[in-house]
Amino acid sequence: MHMSRRSMSVVALMSVTAMSLAACSSSGAKTDGAASSSASADKGATITYMHRLPDGEGMTKVSSLVEQWNKEHPDTQVQAVKFDGKANEMIKKLETDVKAGSGPCLAQLGYAEVPEMFTKGLLEDVTQYATQYKPNYSGAFSQMGVGGKYFGLPQDTGPLVYYYNKAEFEKLGIKVPTNLNEFKAAAKTAAAKGKYISAFETDEAQFGLSAQAAAAGGVWYKAENDKWTVKIDDASAKTVADFWQSMLDDKTTFVTERWGDSFTKALTDKTLIGTIGAAWEAPLISSDLAKTDNKGEWAVAQLPDFGKGALTGPDGGSGVAVMKGCANPKGAMEFNNWLNTQVDALVSQGLVVATTTGTMKTPDSVKEFYGGQDVFAELSKANANLAPDFPYIPFFSSVGAPMTKAATAAGDGSGKVIDIFKAAQEQSVKSLKDGNLPVAE
Template sequence: MTAHGSRRRSAAVAFTTLALGALTLAGCSTDADPENSASADAPAASGEAITIQYVHRLPDGEGMTKVADLAAEWNAANPDVQVETTKFDGQAGELVAKLETDISAGVGPCLAQLDYSEVPSMYVRGLTADVAEYADQYRDNFSGAFSMMTVGDAVVGLPQDTGPLVYYYNKAEFDRLGLSVPTTIDEFKATAATAADEGKYIGAFEPDEAKFWLSGQAAAAGAQWYSAGDDGWVVDADSDASAVVADLWQTMIDGDDVLVLERWSDAFPAALNDQSLIGTIGAAWEAPLLADAMAGTDNEGQWAVAQLPDFGAGALTGPDGGSGVAVMSGCEYPEQALEVANWFNTQIDALVSQGLVVAAIGEMTTPDSIAAFYGGQDVNAELAKANGALSADFTYAPGFATVGDSMAVAAAAAGSGDGTVADVFSAAQEQSITTLTDLGLPVQQ
């Protein structure tokens, strides 16, 4: 790491200027040419080829453009900067643990795939490098997710895929019931009540997805949960914007106008398949999952995708998942590593084949199977539109996984009637303060 980067991390760990950067929307870029991407004239001082190791969790399934094949394409065009890829088959948390062990032992990779919610913690713990001096030139290649790879002024890497919240609905059932897709939360409440009178539900409250699903909706309402003031972190998880989301779901739960379903339970796809559940707010990456869950049923060709209703802050959505490629601490060639990450993350067609909603700006072709399920709709164009509407203010704080655990407990209570949806955001507020304090980070009260 450069001395400049060390000073940046020291400032963050000293907790004087630690903050999550603002999302930047704009710019344009498409699939880059590997022959024009690498700084092949400045690799190792010896003039020998350097090697960039990249650890990823992409599926690499049948019919997908394999990560190793992309690396081979890069390597053929850039003999002085070679890439070696390793697929990690465990969960995200298991990869984080392995990275920490390997970096401590001095054998960590230069590049690794990280969930956005892990970025602040990884940086504060000294596991990622600050590559801000090299990163700004790539900013316009990506959607607003660029700043998901930032911590204050530091930039730890580049975004790869995103999960903006959108609205999925059974268009055929909506048409049969004479319903229009709700464009505001007031319309959402009214439409939910009308559909419920017919034994249909345009949404489900999902306690097990509270961490990202409800925080993403709060972002769509204009919330900024975490920022840094002169005296430390400012936590605002139980803000007025979050209260808008709480009121929406509490009203519908109280009126029996929505179902209460664990997203990853068997009951959720069952409700989709019997067409009692005819709509759901979900992440962009759920488009193929929903299609798979309803394959071979009458739902095929009936569903469509729309933008999230206006939660009161305009055409805005929030993040629910996604990951980036980070430059890890100890990487000897951070500049070249970031160039590799930029090239790799702008291979839009290849990444779409992996099932990703790509963070890079450019056209994403909708696979034929997905278009067929969604009635011929250009689904990826709709998802790209959501990418461009990601909140410019919402990012995560160190320890957010612990915050999510508390939210899930409160959401389960709200779903069963033993608590309220507002309690979910109160739990996020309280646990955020506790977690940041336990990490040694000052919180501005």
């Protein structure tokens, strides 16, 4: 997940399920296990894995997993290094260390970070190993690749799903919408009673709307023929823009910032009784509303059909990449796949796992909030329906500000929703050219 929301979700996940999705706020790294080894060490040397998983109380510690692996694989030893800084600090350290020949073999990267690390020459091409593990993962597998080359394996995901107050829906006589027309009709019924079944989240334009575009069949970026193709303002953008514009015009959606107080207040007082959000928001919502009379009323459903059937888009998540210079990429990828298929352990760390090899178990406190629903089973369905081809570009972070500005204008009526996608198109091309990367015109 991206850092603004990842940091906000930590407190909630820790309090609800002793889980978290973010790194700590301090800088530096600490070693779990044997003495460190560099990526340039010989093939028999220990494989170093740098991560920023929380390793909090009640979680299955990464060091325990590594210890288990090492006992079962004496010829491929791994050492875990926990980075206790922010994600951007870890990226800077990785760049410095890899260039100096002292970087780890494996490192946790956000999906949006992969293309930039690739562009800087910091990742090892492990396509020959990655493809053999592809059947073990959801559509997030593509997030660890650029231009048909793969640099690691996905670990956790954030497919969009739909959260709704089941009790309030029943009072209004509306059902969970399964497509956009049903959604708009239900929104009108709810608005007539002073309720909203969705929020137009101006501060979530970059990842929220891009994920919806993916659900509508959009593919924003492609690296082919040694050039980047940018195709944002297309039919998928029109589908998403028309959907939100109609509700903004009809005043049947709640305009707010996702990370402002008004969002949680609207959920609490039941003005807002539904919202499109990432899978990792399930424990966050339950935590925010745990002590209110919302407890037991909410449920999770699949994202409504944006015109492409059972398809959803990626909103956050991270994978484990093989860094440039790793002397044993085959062994590193064997551990990588083993680690990322340890479902129970990763769920204990607060992750919605990318693997499809096991069943995620819903924590009791989360299940209680959602009226006994096996929420993680529903999230698993979304994982399986994740758009398989929605990579990011280098410098994707620069696209956020123009999209947010355009979304704010759309929200207050001084602009249109389609302008958000036009801003993303313009900024994406500009950022690539500013980075001296070729763009297909």
